[in-house]
């Protein structure tokens with residue numbers, strides 16, 4: 313029997329609901345239950361694919377090619393379950409589905425309304441998960457009280473009613489702000505937030521109270537009294553120094569016990585959390601240090617490179633090293649042409665990106681890494697820029713560029729208008745929609761035997777997730793290989809370059825896909841493990 317846990321948030325946004333949900337998933341797994349996590353996003357975009365990373369953080373791509381919310385990345389990193397298209401839905405998608413049905417005549421005769429048509433569509437999305445796991449954890453994006461959230465809250469209220477208390481549970485995450493002048497934590501915003509939730513008919517049975525400091529027993533008692541919640545179900549969720557400590561901290565405060573208690577499930581046995589203890593230990597007590605420069609564009613918002621950030625940490629965990637990540641705006645290498653910021657770094661990573669701004673700076677960073685034998689990891693855009701650099705500096709194509717920035721003479725990177733996926737042909741044009749039309753999701757690649765990547769992966773057949781519109785132009789392969797840039801990974805039909813590397817460089821690898829989407833703290837991605845290892849070796853040289 314599947315049990316449903318709904319997680320809402322109150323008081324402010326950015327409370328870490330996604331992390332909390334992921335951590336609860338990991339705890340239930342550690343107790344031997346299967347879990348599935350999903351997220352309902354109240355915004356009107358059909359998916360986050362067209363939103364700027366500045367606005368909404370990274371877009372997380374699933375194997376089945378969905379562009380989803382970055383919280384799905386947390387879910388996957390904490391539970392190891394690959395996220396799917398059907399794990400994330402937005403208001404935009406819900407309305408698109410309902411309106412398509414209305415046009416088809418599915419509701420013939422009826423007036424189409426938020427209740428029941430929109431709420432039914434939301435409930436169908438949730439119900440689809442029935443039977444897929446012991447627990448379905450469903451996070452509602454946004455904050456209680458937002459206009460956009462209302463249909464979602466109404467839908468989960470109805471769903472909770474239909475399932476009954478034995479199968480549905482509401483957890484509310486709130487904040488206890490500390491007011492320095494009063495010298496205390498305030499519970500009033502939490503009381504108001506619960507009231508707001510009760511106002512739409514949802515009674516939370518567990519409260520997760522975020523706070524930057526210890527919460528006194530008296531305060532917890534007060535919240536329990538005012539919010540009509542069992543005292544031991546008002547759970548402190550204090551800030552921790554690494555996100556991978558969250559499962560341990562929530563367990564210590566009794567979150568998983570209380571969830572089981574709500575469903576009347578036994579909890580005699582302590583869960584085995586040794587995996588998490590080990591990860592936290594390695595993060596907190598590293599033996600070595602390594603400095604990585606990430607040369608990108610969205611460097612002032614942490615969330616825009618979420619998975620990348622975590623994957624570098626995972627690479628550090630595997631090497632017992634603390635990874636110091638220095639985000640550098642690539643444009644700095646364009647203005648004064650000095651590479652001073654890269655002097656002394658142990659590794660350079662150029663991540664995914666879109667558009668012309670900053671591209672020349674990334675090309676400079678790739679050149680610096682190649683010439684100075686500094687480990688270089690180019691991901692998607694970072695691979696494309698490294699290939700342009702090789703074409704310009706080594707193969708003599710001075711005007712080599714990507715058609716992403718406009719028409720050019722030597723289109724070393726160009727728009728791919730046709731390719732195959734399995735047995736299906738995919739087609740794109742210059743003027744097709746921008747939403748959901750990139751090469752998206754998992755594609756297989758064949759690695760060249762004996763290459764560095766084949767050695768790192770320990771196999772010659774891989775599958776990785778993609779999200780890009782442009783491709784390295786196969787017509788330049790021969791000239792570039794003559795100059796030492798090996799095309800060591802290709803699509804199985806041999807048409808799309810997937811990986812390039814220099815054989816005569818300690819570590820210079822560019823990949824057209826996004827390996828950071830599949831790395832987990834307990835199963836770090838081999839490329840990140842190897843990159844950090846190479847950077848550590850480089851550190852010993854300087």
Ligand code: GLN
Nearest residue numbers: 664665692693780781782
């Ligand atoms: N802008 C490039 C493309 O569309 C790279 C995309 C990316 O780095 N994800 O091909």
